[in-house]
Amino acid sequence: MNNGKILIIDDEISQRExxxxxxxxxxxxxxxxENGKKAIEIFKEFEPEVILLDLKLPDMDGIEVMEKLKEISEKSCEFIIITGHGTIESAVEAIKKGAFDYITKPIELQRLIILVERALEKISLLNENILLKKQLEDETISKEIIGISNSLKEVLRLTKILSPLDVTVLLLGxxxxxxGLIAKTIHYLSKRRRKIFQTIDCATIPETLLExxxxxxxxxxxxGAFTRKEGIVELANNGTLFLDEIAELPTNLQSKxxxxxxxxxxxxxxxxxxxLVDVRIISATNKDLEKxxxxxxxxEDLYYRLKKFSIKIPPLRERKEDIIPLAxxxxxxxxxxxxxxxxxxxxDATDxxxxxxxxxxxxxxxxFIENxxxxxxxxxxxxxxLNISKEKTLNLKGFQIPPEGINLKELEKEILKEAMEKSGWVVSRAAKLLGVTYRTxxxxxxxxxxxxxxxM
Structure with missing residues (x-):
């Protein structure tokens, strides 16, 4: 693996090379x-972590380039200014505006290498602080597991046992x-809690893009692969990877x-x-994998690897004593x-x-509670x-086909349309309402x- 990405912006070809x-x-x-305009285009695609920037460029001032790149940057990056002895004041001005440091010409290579390493260390610390802040906010997630039922207590018992063991866990429900909440709880109760938790929903990403x-x-x-891209497995290194809707993973990717x-x-x-990666795998499905x-x-071999330890999360209708505490x-x-x-x-609302x-x-x-x-x-x-009515409850046990029959195709179309309207025409939400996958x-x-x- 590489040590990082560097963009060199300098109009002197020999120095660049x-x-x-x-x-x-x-x-x-x-x-x-060799110039600011081209650098901006490269920056957008390349997303460098460290930029070595000459203050004197043919088409624009180096400080102007730095400010433009900072505006469009979506990730942490640091600028090291390259300057001649006559422009040290400008380099100091650049530092005031956010540059990491500067180095004068002729360049002392060993010092520049050290500066780049320090800049990357700063970025790493910044990213870690951002991650830890997010995780500290997310650690309250386990407080959202609300309930008093024995079945939920059993889920939490297994969660506490399996969390520190660093084993693969399959969540069923x-x-x-x-x-997803149980998966995050397992992560935050594990030794990887200070590392990243990455999630990918195998059902919502088109099969052609999933790999x-x-x-x-x-x-x-x-x-279209103009630059190298790290996948979510690599990004989750030393942390936890949660593979939601694992049953939707294509068979060619199951072997990988x-x-x-x-x-x-x-x-x-x-x-x-x-x-090589060190990542813990937690997976989940609402399907019967044996079927x-x-x-x-x-x-089958992947199933037994994933199912080494499993936790079955019961539906809400089977733990009615949890409804009011959750509400x-x-x-x-x-x-x-x-x-x-x-x-x-x-x-009447409680009833x-x-x-x-x-x-x-x-x-x-x-x-329902939010509404x-x-x-x-x-x-x-x-x-x-609450807007809960008997008419809105689909009770298949009481459903009877009328003597004149039904148009199954039209019925399905109406159900699909209502699900889409209820979910604001967001396919992933409608799929969850209907209990089907995104692709289906x-x-x-x-x-x-x-x-x-x-x-219609």
């Missing part, structure tokens, strides 16, 4: 530019039960994942180098979010919450604020030519 060769020998990825998202690719690996778990190594697309194995859609938690959460002071739930089957589980309950908090004008949430819903929408403006 010398510096390029030196830093490439030091195992850095290096790009060069319906959509909306909180598999590059997970494993990354080398420059020139395929059309199996090798990653067994050997802790992989190759980027188009790469020859074996990359997927029978259908030939999931590798109260969400009420408090959204009271703060919307600056409200609603005191609780009326008896409505307990009588509903919650097919969308905790995620659906949260959505109720927004709509409620009283001290207590009423049933009308996308296929059915295309099949029936359902679009936002479609009239």
């Amino acid at each position: 010398i510096l390029k060769k030196i830093f490439e020998k030091e195992n850095y990825l290096v790009k060069v530019s 319906e959509t909306g039960t909180g598999k 590059s998202e997970i494993f990354g690719y080398e420059k020139g690996a395929f059309t 994942l199996l090798r990653l778990i067994e050997e802790k190594r992989f190759r980027r697309i188009g790469g020859k180098e074996e990359i 997927e194995i029978e259908k030939g859609k999931f590798r 109260k938690y969400f009420l408090e959460k959204f009271n703060k979010a919307y600056n409200k002071n609603i005191e609780g739930f009326s008896k 409505a919450l307990l009588s509903y089957s919650w097919p969308g589980n905790v995620r659906e309950l949260q959505s 109720a908090v927004v709509l409620c004008q009283d001290k207590l949430i009423q049933a009308k604020d 819903l996308q296929y059915r929408l295309k099949k029936y030519k359902i679009e936002k403006c479609t009239k």
